[in-house]
Amino acid sequence: MKKLLIAGFFLANLLMSCKTENKENTSQKNTQDSEFLSFGEVISEENPLTKSEALATFQNLKVGDTLAIKFTSTINEVCKKKGCWMKLDLGDQKESMVRFKDYGFFMPLNADNKEVIVNGKAFVTETSVEELQHYAKDAGKSEEEIAKITEPKYTYAFEADGVLLKK
Numbered sequence: 001m002k003k004l005l006i007a008g009f010f011l012a013n014l015l016m017s018c019k020t021e022n023k024e025n026t027s028q029k030n031t032q033d034s035e036f037l038s039f040g041e042v043i044s045e046e047n048p049l050t051k052s053e054a055l056a057t058f059q060n061l062k063v064g065d066t067l068a069i070k071f072t073s074t075i076n077e078v079c080k081k082k083g084c085w086m087k088l089d090l091g092d093q094k095e096s097m098v099r100f101k102d103y104g105f106f107m108p109l110n111a112d113n114k115e116v117i118v119n120g121k122a123f124v125t126e127t128s129v130e131e132l133q134h135y136a137k138d139a140g141k142s143e144e145e146i147a148k149i150t151e152p153k154y155t156y157a158f159e160a161d162g163v164l165l166k167k
Contacts, residue, residue, distance in 0.1 A: 038163075048070045048117045055094055067121065068122075070118065095156070096157065097158065125155045125157050126154055129151065
C-alpha cells in the first residue's frame with residue numbers, strides 16, 4: 001500500500017511539473033511573438049483608450065472616484081532606483097502618476113520615452129493647500145513662495161495591474 005501511495009505521489013508531481021512547464025513555455029512564446037513585453041497580469045493590446053481619451057476620463061473623475069480603464073501612452077519618466085513608478089504623458093502638458101498593484105512588478109529603468117499600454121484603476125488624488133504649504137516650508141521655500149500656494153493640487157493617479165511595453 002505504501003508503494004502505491006508513493007508511486008501515485010510521484011506521478012502526480014511529474015504531471016504537475018509538465019503542466020507548469022508547458023504554461024511557462026506558452027507564455028514565453030506569446031511574449032516573444034508579440035511586439036510588446038508584458039509586466040504584471042497578462043493583458044490584451046486590443047482596444048485601449050488614447051492618451052487624450054484617458055485625459056478626458058481623468059478630468060471627469062472626482063476625488064474618491066475609481067474607474068477601470070486601459071490606455072496607451074508614452075512614458076515620460078520611470079523611477080531610476082527600482083522602476084517602481086512611472087509618469088505617463090496624457091497630452092496638454094498633463095501626466096498620470098502610475099504605480100503597480102501590490103508593488104507586484106516593476107518597469108525597466110531605461111523605459112523612458114517608450115510606448116506602453118496600461119490596464120488598471122484610474123483615480124484622482126488631492127493635496128490640500130495646507131499640505132502643499134507645509135511641503136514648501138520643509139523644502140526651505142521663502143515665505144513669499146509659500147504664500148503663492150493658494151490652490152490644492154490634483155494628481156491623475158493610476159494603479160496598473162498589467163503593462164505592455166513596446167519593444
